[in-house]
Amino acid sequence: MPTNHDDVGGAEAPGDERAGMPLEDLRVIEMGQLLAGPFCGQLLGDFGADVIKIEQPDAGDPLREWGQAKAGGNSLWWPVVGRNKRTITLNLRTEDGQRLVRELIAQADVLLENFRPGTLERWGLGPDELWRINPRLVITRVSGYGQTGPYSARAGYGSIGEAMGGLRYVTGDPSTPPSRAGISIGDELAAVFACIGTLVALHHRDRTGVGQVVDSAIYEAVLGMMESLVTEWDVAGYVRERTGATLPGVAPSNVYPTKSGAMVLIAANQDSVFRRLAELMGQTELADDERFHDHNARGARMRELDAIIAAWTSTHGTGELLEELHDAGIPAGLIYTAKDMLDDPHFAAREAIVAVPSPALGHDLSMQNVFPRLSKTPGRVRHVGRERGEDNDDVYTGLLRLSLAELARLKAEGTV
Template identity: 65%
Template sequence: MGRVKDRQGPLTDLRVVEMGQLLAGPFCGQMLADFGAEVIKCEQPGVGDPMRQWGREKPHGKSLWWPVVARNKKSITLNLRTPEGQQIVRDLVKNTDILIENFRPGTMERWNLGYEELSKINPKLVMVRVTGFGQTGPYSKRAGYGSIGEAMGGLRYVVGDPATQPSRMGISIGDELAALHACMGAMMAVHARARTGRGQVVDSAIYESVLNMMESLVTEYDVAGYVRERTGAILPNVSPSNVFETSDDKLLLIAANQDTVFKRLAEAMKQPELAEDERYATHAARGKYQEQLDDLINDWTKTVRLEELEALMNEHGVPSGLIYKAEDMLKDPHFKAREAIVDVEHPDFGTIKMQNVAPRLSDTPGAVRHVGPELGQHNDEVYGEILEIPAVRRQELQKAGII
């Protein structure tokens, strides 16, 4: 349904209307836009998405998060709380494949924009609903941010040092996991629509998206009464897999927990006898003596400079990795060779760097085409060209605060 124009990727035939704000819904929209979908973002006139103001540094009063999370999208201003604004949504939905919203459950229904009504206008519509607790259940009406979903989903309890209170991941992982599940659900619903001819609702709850990542945590407790605890940098009973110090006060993560890999590490240390020692010869034994083995390895790495240690690990086929910050990513030749970080033109900052599109498709790859748009930048295109609202009427709607 979308117009291809300058877009590329596997989703150029899809039109998406993105409603809601902040991160969980908009990140879903970003991923769809990255792969070519025409994503039309609806924002409150004169205000816009709060993400326009979020971010650590704001040169020129501009957010450095907005250019990323709103990249490749179109922005229109629309007052969803008015009957006229709600009618515009209904008109737009007639030729829309996916609608994304992350309001509290019941909000869209109060605006007469629930799925029951919208699906009558367009039976093929896929409605993606991202919330803290889902559309049903006793907690569904609660306000729910990503941090709450991370806590209830089990992630916060297992993150951090065991000597401290549960920690945050350092990114908004709960919102982003909900967005990933929402995006996956949208694609599955579009795939099903090809067979059934009908759209459906995708209900992505933050706490469930986090829970889905918790591996066997619930089953371990149910069957064995085992409770996973915070373990810091290590994975309990899996050794060696830790961060080790070097002689020049740097850090390298070394993961040599498989028997054959540990043997290669022992050879790199010039201590091949370690691989035959009954305390370290098997995975189970190394797990039992984990702390002792990690200390032994750290004593050795502290005698080696980082550059030499990294070379030794690569030479012996031992998985290892630096603890990167942004500046390290920008210097890394592998990042450069794969164009993992790209330069994008920005109207205020000139050229800015941001992560490229992932995953990579060999035949129909996505691309970063432009940074997040200005508020209402695409009003004339969407209202004039797509909805064919006459200029005089658009002026009237603008004066009334509808658009």
């Protein structure tokens, strides 16, 4: 059974815009900033959880200022990660701030934070203290190295976790130093694992009545995605290296040029699919050639095979090539930019990108929709990230029942 939320107030109350959503009965108190913790909060909010994000009164989440592109001086990153959340300001370093957050936690299902380990404990908000207030509370903690171990106290950003977890070493061209992905993949993986752990812990709580800590470390989230990398080294002494646009032993699976110089990605590494490609190329004999007749043979002669395919694709126009490949049942496609996504009919048909009103900018913002898709209780984007402290009155006077005089005092003292 969920925590009792009889005193829910404001626009996010059950029965309003979250009604019928799968997590509408959950309240999440989100602390921390930037991406590793807040992206987990976004995922939970996307499916209807009442996420209340706490920010310092004098300085909001730095993500409000981040991003290469801005509109009217406003971040275009914050509206996405801050979406579907209520936002309040509260100074957790003060006695009044800690008292108020305890009152919020008493009515919450989840506390989500991504401070350096030990920070909550220094504020008198460690797990044991919080479980005395609310024994059903799930405490989800995201950090660089985890809550235990010799590195736990170190500052840990996503880039460091990506390197330590093994991703950076295998990313990029072998002729260059290790590269990074163009997104904060380490932070986001840690958030996804944190979200999974939170839902598992809530399931356990609903059966036992007892909360627990979900400990999601960035480096371990990255490590968890590294397939058989560790086992290959441990058993066979094999070290995966950077291989650019291909994976060793997987062929054909690469980008190939068209007549116009565009690049088309073709993935025909399965035996039956490669046979269809050979037939489409008018070179059926390739599928029976001992050099290319099975997965291992093709992987051993990747460069030779790629050259044969590139010679064929370069005689075709891009649209013509893609149409022939799709008709033949061969996985193929372009490498999309954001413009390609916005122009693509499949994205449009599935509403993979939605337009959400932005009061701050005065127009709609396009952003990715909620995934995965649920057939009966889908998530949805209800609003973009709100202004700092926009929900203060709603939460403090509605949920916590503070008087207007008390709220005014807390604002004057810098607590709120």
